[in-house]
Amino acid sequence: MNNSRSGFFTNLILLTVGFAILAVMAGASVFLAQRAADDTRWVTHSLNVENQLSLLQLSLRRAESGQRGFMLTGDPAYLAVYQQSFDLITPRMDELSRLVADNPEQATRATRLTQIVATKHDELQRITELAQSGDSSGALAIVRDTAGLQLMADFVTVSGEMRQIEQDLLADRSARSLNTSRWLLATTLVGAIALVVLAGIAIVLIRKSNSGLVRAREQLQEANAHLEEKVTERTADLQDANDELQRFAYIVSHDLRSPLVNIMGFTGELEAIRNDMAAKASKDDPESQQIIGDFDEAVGFIKASISKMDRLINAILNLSRAGRRAFSPQEIDLGAALDTIRNAVMHQAQAADATITIGPLPTIESDRLAIDQIFSNLLDNAVKYLKPGRPGKIEVTGSERGGFVVIRVADNGRGIDPADRERVFELFRRAGVQDRPGEGIGLAHVRALVRRIGGKIRLDSEPGEGSTFTVILPRRWREETAEQKAQA
Known part of the structure; x- marks a missing residue:
């Protein structure tokens, strides 16, 4: 009994520890997975900022190249290239500003970059309009002005600073994402090893418990075999006792009926004596009439008791016969x-x-x-x-x-x-x-x-x-x- 109880508590402890490990693993996995998702999102964010900077610079370069090609050749194809690139500058600048809005340092540079792009945008627009109107000299004068070159130099500088910051952030975020992945892997491995160890211990204890159960079952079967023998013996004893009781009830009721018959017979004789007394007694004699009345009452009680006794004996006989039937x-x-x-x-x-x-x-x-x-x-x-x-x-x-x-x-x-x-x-x-x-x-x-x-x-x-x-x-x-x- 004590071994069984000890085994039960041991299995309960193992089960509790197993559930605790699973709970810790689940919690750690959820936390680390969420952290890894955040790290991945920030890595992607940095890559998007760099990509947007490159696309913005590409759009400026293509717009400038298309505008100059049109100014030099007058070919409308260059004008189309300029216009397509020109239309992409503003939305790409807006997207870049949105991406870096969470970083105050980058947001400041983005504002500066927006001003540079807007100024460059206006310059390109003026040059194109002059070239389209036939004022080549005016357009060329703007091109030769060093202000345009300075704008592109400022753009390259500011965008380079922004790109460097994002690259530093990317390196840091990539390292943190890698570290998170390693922790997630380590947590999973440690939890898996712990569960395997617990499973092994549980298997050993279960086998040991099963061996105990087999022994207990054998002992129980042996005890049941002896119990069945005792029950069989007891049932036989009870059956014999029941048979004996029924025989006793039959004999008692049968033996009771004999004196009851005698009492009934003597009651009949008493009634005959009473009738003789009544015939001889004078109706005018109160004492005689009182004796006869008392006699009738006593005989009535005797007959009623005899009748009840007879019914009881018949009932006992019926029960006895039913038990033997x-x-x-x-x-x-x-x-x-x-x-x-x-x-x-x-x-x-x-x-x-x-x-x-x-x-x-x-x-x-x-x-x-x-x-x-x-x-x-x-x-x-x-x-x-x-x-x-x-x-x-x-x-x-x-x-x-x-x-x-x-x-x-x-x-x-x-x-x-x-x-x-x-x-x-x-x-x-x-x-x-x-x-x-x-x-x-x-x-x-x-x-x-x-x-x-x-x-x-x-x-x-x-x-x-x-x-x-x-x-x-x-x-x-x-x-x-x-x-x-x-x-x-």
């Missing part, structure tokens, strides 16, 4: 069987202003006489103990549950107090007001029969509301079913 299973249509029983008690039901409703019931394989006696008693009790002044309502319903059938006999009668719900199944015990004939044998007999055919009976009741007897029976009963039920 061999049951034989057969196919029974419960609907038809309960309909027959209902017809038998219909006269009493009508006298009590009661209706008996039988719902759809399944077919079972059981002892027919036992089934008839069980439900005859239940329906008879339901009719007998209806609540006065209220129309009686008795319903029998059934259902199937796995290999069993469940039959409920419900009424709206007097109901049974919770304290009496178990005692009503005891022999010679009754509950409630004793205003109906009976000896307290019926429900005891019912429970004994239900158990004999491998079933159970349960009572649910509310005083003043009614009672429900639930009978659970095996759908197919065999003698071994009842034996297993008794052993359980």
